[in-house]
Amino acid sequence: xxxxxxxxxxxxxxxxxxxDGAYVNLGIGFPEMVAQYQPPxxxxxxxxxNGILGFGEAPPQGEEDWDxxxxxxxxxxxxxxxxxxxxxxxxxxxxxxxLDVAILGxxxxxxxxxxxxxSTGPKGVPAVGGAMDLVHGAKRVAVITEHxxxxxxxxxxxxxxxxxxxxxxxxxxxxSLAVIDIEGGHFVLRExxxxxxxxxxxxxxxxxxxxxxxxxxxxxxxx
Amino acid sequence: xxxxxxxxxEAVADIPDGASVMIGGFGGSGAPIELxxxxxxxxxxxxxxxxxxxxxxxxxxxxxxxxxLIEQGMVRKLICSFPRSADPRVFTQKYQAGEIELELVxxxxxxxxxxxxxxxxxxxxxxxxxxxxxxEGKAIExxxxxxxxxxxxxxxxVALIKADVADPYxxxxxxxxxxxxxxxxxxxxxxxxxxxxxxxxxGEIDPExxxxxxxxxxxxxxxxxxxxEEVLNRAGARYPEGEVA
Numbered sequence: 001x002x003x004x005x006x007x008x009x010x011x012x013x014x015x016x017x018x019x020d021g022a023y024v025n026l027g028i029g030f031p032e033m034v035a036q037y038q039p040p041x042x043x044x045x046x047x048x049x050n051g052i053l054g055f056g057e058a059p060p061q062g063e064e065d066w067d068x069x070x071x072x073x074x075x076x077x078x079x080x081x082x083x084x085x086x087x088x089x090x091x092x093x094x095x096x097x098x099l100d101v102a103i104l105g106x107x108x109x110x111x112x113x114x115x116x117x118x119s120t121g122p123k124g125v126p127a128v129g130g131a132m133d134l135v136h137g138a139k140r141v142a143v144i145t146e147h148x149x150x151x152x153x154x155x156x157x158x159x160x161x162x163x164x165x166x167x168x169x170x171x172x173x174x175x176s177l178a179v180i181d182i183e184g185g186h187f188v189l190r191e192x193x194x195x196x197x198x199x200x201x202x203x204x205x206x207x208x209x210x211x212x213x214x215x216x217x218x219x220x221x222x223x
Numbered sequence: 224x225x226x227x228x229x230x231x232x233e234a235v236a237d238i239p240d241g242a243s244v245m246i247g248g249f250g251g252s253g254a255p256i257e258l259x260x261x262x263x264x265x266x267x268x269x270x271x272x273x274x275x276x277x278x279x280x281x282x283x284x285x286x287x288x289x290x291x292l293i294e295q296g297m298v299r300k301l302i303c304s305f306p307r308s309a310d311p312r313v314f315t316q317k318y319q320a321g322e323i324e325l326e327l328v329x330x331x332x333x334x335x336x337x338x339x340x341x342x343x344x345x346x347x348x349x350x351x352x353x354x355x356x357x358x359e360g361k362a363i364e365x366x367x368x369x370x371x372x373x374x375x376x377x378x379x380x381v382a383l384i385k386a387d388v389a390d391p392y393x394x395x396x397x398x399x400x401x402x403x404x405x406x407x408x409x410x411x412x413x414x415x416x417x418x419x420x421x422x423x424x425x426g427e428i429d430p431e432x433x434x435x436x437x438x439x440x441x442x443x444x445x446x447x448x449x450x451x452e453e454v455l456n457r458a459g460a461r462y463p464e465g466e467v468a
Contacts (some may be wrong), residue, residue, distance in 0.1 A: 049330055050249040051400045066251055066453040067401040073250040073308070073453075084399055086406045086434075087249075087280075088338040091331030095349060119356075125282075125315055126327050129305040132357065133331030136350035167354035 003195055004176040008223040010144050012037040014103055014174045017142075018044050022100040023053070023093075025134055027117075028072040031103045031144055037223075045081075047099060049130040051090050054082030071130065094130070094137035102138035104131060106145045106170075108160045111207040113170045113182045115143065116162035128165075135166035147175040147204055154206030156180070156187060177201055179218060186210045191218040225391045227422055227443050231261035234416050234444045238262065238381050241299075243276040245337065245382040245408035246289060250281055250308065251452025253401035255385040255418045256288045258444075260462050262383075266297050267463065274299045278337070278379055280330060280404060282306030282314035285456035290314065291463075298323055302377070304330035310456065329357060334407060336377035341410025341439070345376050382412030385449065386435070389419035390426075393440025394433045402434065409439040418446040 005013070011033035018024055018034070020042040026032050035057075038044060045054050048070045055076040059065070064075035093099060108116040115135055118128045135141050145155055156173065173180040178201060179191035189209045192201055194217040202209050228234045235258060238244065248254030266272065275298050282303055283290025290313040292298060301323060306314050317323040328336065329351045339347055348371035352358040362373040384405045386395040395417060397405060409415045422445045 048400075050252065050403050064453075065399070066451040067253070067399040069250065069252050069400060073252075084397075084402055086402050087330075087334035087404050088407050091334050094331055095335075095351065114354075125306050125311070125318055126325070127305045127307045128327055128329050128357065130330040132329040132355060133349075133351045136353070137331075164355045 003193065004147065005193070005218075005220055006223065008033060008037075009220040010174050010176055012223055013179065013218065013220050014142060014144050015039065017172075018042065018101060021045065023047055023098065025049070025094070025099055025102045025138065027102070027104040027131065027134070028129070030105050032072065034103055034144070047090070047093060048076075049087070049090055049094075051085050051087060052076070052078070052082060053085070054079045091130070091133055094133050097137060097139060099138040101140045101142060102134040103142045103144060104134065106143045106155060107162050108155055108157050109143050109145070109170050109173060110157050110160045111182065111187050112159070112185045113168040114160045115165045115170050116160040118165045119163040121162065131165050135169040140171050141169050142172045142174065143170050144174045145176075147177040154204060157206035177204065177218075180209070183212070188212045189215050191216045193218050226393045226437070226440060227391050227445070231257055231418070231444050231446070232265065234258065234442045235261045235265060237414075238272045240272050241274045242272055242381055243278065243379040245278040245379040245404075245412055247382070247384045247403065247405035247408050248279065249400070249403040250284065251288070253385050253397070253403050253405050254288050254452050255383045256450045256452060256455070257446045258383040258416060258418050259288050259292055263291055263295055263297070263462060266295055273297050276300040276302065278302045278377065278408070280304050280333065281308055282311060284308035284452060285310045286313065286461040287455045288452050288462070291461070293317060293323065300324040300326065302326040302328060302333070304328055304333050327357065332374050333377070334404065336374055337404065337407040337411045340376040340378035341407060346373050348373055377411065379408070379412045380414065382408040382415045384409050384415060384417045386417050386419040388421050388423060388428055389417055389443045390423055390428050390437070391443070392425055393417065393437030393443055394428050395419065395435035395440065396428060396432055397434055406435045409435045414442070415440045416442045416444075418444050418449065420447060420449060421445065
C-alpha cells in the first residue's frame, strides 16, 4: 500500500459533506478534528452532549472556564447564537432526530451498518457515554476511521465481532483510503485514492465493495 | 418559607447508610464538590453514611469530589455512563478489585431515566442500545417498524446539586454548561440538597430565568466560591487534605 490519508485529511474530507447551518455532533477525540476543516462560507452548529449548541474553539491556555466544556471535558468557547440546556433536552435533540449529522470513530463497521466503537471486550472498565444514543438519533451517522487496524486487519467487516454500539446505524464511512456508503446492507464504494487499485482496496476490506456508478478520485489537500 | 441551611454539615446530616444519591455534574462541571466533601467529613467523624449507591455521569477524577467519596470506601454501587477520566485510578482499582458494583447506562438513557423518575413515568421506550449488550434482558417493542428498548425510571433518596443562584424557596439558576444533569436530578430525588454560589431574597430571581422551580428542592446552602474539580486536580489536591493513599 503506497499511501493513505492522515487523520487530518480524513477529517477534512468528512467536513466537506457538512452543509452550512447543519447541526452536528462530533465524537470525542479524532472526530473533533472535523470542526477545523469547515469549508469557507459554511458554518455548522456544533452540539455537545453536556448541554451546549454553538460552541467554538478552545480558549487560550489560562482562560479556560471549567463550566464551559465539551463532551471530552475540554474547555471550549461560545459562538454568537449559542445556547445552554440540560441533559434531557440535549438527548432529546439527539434521539428526537434533530441533529443533521453525527460523526464518530469506530473499531469495526459492518456492511449492514452495525457499528462497534465502545468496547474492545470484557477486559478493563466498560464506558459508553453518549455513543449509543447518537447512533440512533442523527439523520446521518458517519464514521471516520483508518481503513485497517494497526495490524493491517480490516476494520470494515462483514459482521462486527466486538460488542455493538448500534444496529444498522452507519450511513457513510470516511476512511484513510476511501469514501464508502452503506446502502441495502452493502458497502458501496464512492471515492478511492487514485493511487490504490480496486483489487488492493478490496483486499483490505472485510466484505464486498459494491460499485454503483463511477468511483470518483478521493482528492484531499496536503494538511 | 425558608429552605436555607447555615452549614454544609447540617444539610447532609440526615443521609442514611445505604442511601441512593444522585450527584449532579458532568466531569467537574456542575459537580457539588463542597457538598460531597461535607459527606466525607461526616463519614470520617461518624462512620456514616456508607454503602451508598451513587448516580452520576462519571466515576470521578483524581482524588477529590466523587473520586474521594469512592476512595473513602463509602460507595457500594455506581450507576453511570462513562467511568473514565483523565485520572480514573480510584474507581478503576475498586472496580477491578470487585469492591464496587457498576451499572453502565448510555448517557441519554441515564438522563431520561432520571427525568422519568422525577416526572412520575415508570418506564419508557428508547431506540438507544437496541441489539447491544446494554439491552440484554430488557423488553423490546416495535413502533412504526422500529425496535425500541424499555427502560425504567431512576429515582434516588437524595440529590446533591450545584446551582449558581438560589432563593429561600429553592428556585435555582445554573451557570453555563454546569447545568447538565443537575435540574433532572433535583426532580428525581426525595430530598434535594443544593449548594448555591449565592442565595438571594425571594423575588430577586426573575421568574422568567428560573431553571429549577423550588418545588423540587428541600435544602439550600450558600458556598460562595465553589471549587472546580479540574482546578483542584491540576493542583494535585486530595480530600481529605494531606492524606496520601
